[in-house]
Amino acid sequence: MQTQLADFIRNTPDGEEADAILRKCVHCGFCTATCPTYQLLGDELDGPRGRIYLIKQMVEGAAVTRSTQLHLDRCLTCRSCETTCPSGVQYGRLVEIGRQHVEAAVSRPLRQQLLRRLLATVLPNSAVFTPAMRLGQLVRPFLPRRVRDKIPARQRMLEWPTKETPTRVKLHAGAGADADSPAQTRRMLMLAGCVQPAMLPNINIATARVLHALGIETVIEPEAGCCGAIRLHLGYRDEALDDVRRNIDAWWPHVEAGIEAIVINASGCGATVKEYGHLLRGDPAYAEKARRITGLTRDIAEVLSGFEAELAGLARRRGVHTVAFHPPCTLQHGQQIRGTVEHLLTTLGVETRLPADSHLCCGSAGTYSVTQPVMSYTLRDRKLRNLEALEPQMVVSANVGCIAHLQSGTSMPVAHWVELVEHLIYG
The missing domain is CATH 3.40.50.1860 (Rossmann fold)
Structure with a gap:
């Protein structure tokens, strides 16, 4: 797909990336077969190929309308189209560029602005979200169905493993360790997440207990917070990058101390943290650190498969x-x-x-x-x-x-x- 970038985006990181991604698209339409929104609505503009055309028109200088914004809003960013695409089009990155520039060009209705601002403010902030979730769980039986659906019943929490909790398997640290040497404790850093500890806390505790059974200590850095995905997908890119930098700063002492991996049990967070190197590729103060973080990040499935x-x-x-x-x-x-x-x-x-x-x-x-x-x-x-x-x-x-x-x-x-x-x- 040939493009002629408009002046506002030419010679910018977003422009160069959008141009490279657009040029890979060959209009084949295979992506529409695996797009959930296209399957439901049957509208070409609510499928990946149609949204790619909309973004192409935008970066070439065409007027951006509320309709363009709506079609991009309806995208789930599920990236099923990427798995299907025979040309390797990185649609997920392209749609984030498109959304970023649409947000700057089109004013949303006030109600949408307030809702999105509320979500971007409350959800990534555990100091606000946790007490709100606790209150919601307390009064959950009396809430309307639509609100109750967003509030899982409170879990009876498991116990976090301690030194007194039996370790089920003795593992030597590192390949090539002396088989006769005493087992050493392996350590992995875990992202607690912003909403997960309040909504479904046993996911983190179960992860720590399984790793403990394997002789691996789980460390949570309290200064780390939201991975950045919530604000990034809502169009608050600068705030999302602040989340990313905060996490890197919080984790970096552990990285320098030789932490084995950063294990993540929420696949949405894992997909975002694995993008840190890309998100901060143009930041001279963080680019190399971000690449290091990306290289250390493992989904819990990747860890336990070994x-x-x-x-x-x-x-x-x-x-x-x-x-x-x-x-x-x-x-x-x-x-x-x-x-x-x-x-x-x-x-x-x-x-x-x-x-x-x-x-x-x-x-x-x-x-x-x-x-x-x-x-x-x-x-x-x-x-x-x-x-x-x-x-x-x-x-x-x-x-x-x-x-x-x-x-x-x-x-x-x-x-x-x-x-x-x-x-x-x-x-």
């Missing part, structure tokens, strides 16, 4: 033998991690079934269920029908947003797959 034999030796069949797995878009399309969770759970004696539409989004997509509720709930209900048709004992996923979204529409248990692994080990 311990299948040890986990199989620890796991005990405790009543759960069949699950349906919903792979989040940020795991399978954003991070390109496919089959890892399924293989691991199967190794542990759990039959893991995928729905026919496993490649499609459940409609959660960060704040999408708030900003585009009709589309979001339509996708959720379709996803749940396909998951329940598998007749599992429970549904497991790998991202807090997907889990909370699916929980709101079914009586079937929905949990993070690492919580199931913890249950298999500890009971």
